[in-house]
Amino acid sequence: MRVGGYPMDTGYGETMREPLPADLFDELCPSSLNPIRFGDKWAALIIRCLEDGPRRFSELRVPLSRVTPKVLTQSLRALERDGLVIRAVRPEAARHVEYELTALGRSLLEPMAAACAWTAQHWDQLLEAREAHDDAARLDRAG
Amino acid sequence: MRVGGYPMDTGYGETMREPLPADLFDELCPSSLNPIRFGDKWAALIIRCLEDGPRRFSELRVPLSRVTPKVLTQSLRALERDGLVIRAVRPEAARHVEYELTALGRSLLEPMAAACAWTAQHWDQLLEAREAHDDAARLDRAG
């Protein structure tokens, strides 16, 4: 029923207001574990974090605590490059950088929700298939 | 409007009866060029080839001519492992192997179509964003 807590929630757009979760890794799988993937390994999780509005780099680092700053920057830059995310430097305080979804980025939320719903629905089947297949392989090797 | 001919057709399920296209690479992008991806680099194209029914390894090699046999085998094995594809060896003739979508694999077609529709719809925007971003970066380096 779960892998690191996944899936608990497929409702992109409905849930998660304001405070970001402590660790998104435990709530959602990184996309590399998912047959349906969005961009690079962390793109889906990043987009999800930006769903409710702009977030600062340091804010993103909390739910994405397992992502090193370098990789997080790389992913954000890639999203920016594709016009899915905007990076805004606010001169107010010292070094205040915010990331925000563009309209294009927002439009991704819908197919993303569909894909996540699919995964949530079929997660058990996927796990079962994998296990069965791995077991068969193990037996094969053994005898 | 196109990159290697993409997108020309987003209708998974509606188009492409019987004869497989000569080169799917020119008709669809490998998923690494796509913000929405399915499995590994070639999974989406493979699934698409299996949409209309079982296909033999050699049949798949035609539209996927740019995929080396090793990589094609790897991808197929991964899909099999996740229960999305079934590999069947038919003892009729010598070495007759067919790949076929499972029910689980078939159920992927729907969110896949949604994702592909998104990409087709926003492809121009994506390209534009990339180009604009790359141009800006070039100017930045120059001056």
Next chain:
DNA sequence: CAGAATCCGTGGGGATACTG
């Protein structure tokens, strides 16, 4: 705080050649 720089290991993906 928001990264940049550096170093590094792994492996995904490709080319080529070979086989039952």
Next chain:
DNA sequence: CAGTATCCCCACGGATTCTG
């Protein structure tokens, strides 16, 4: 025909350290 078997490369992701 349906793959293996090798070899190779570099891009991805991670750890750590440094900086304006």
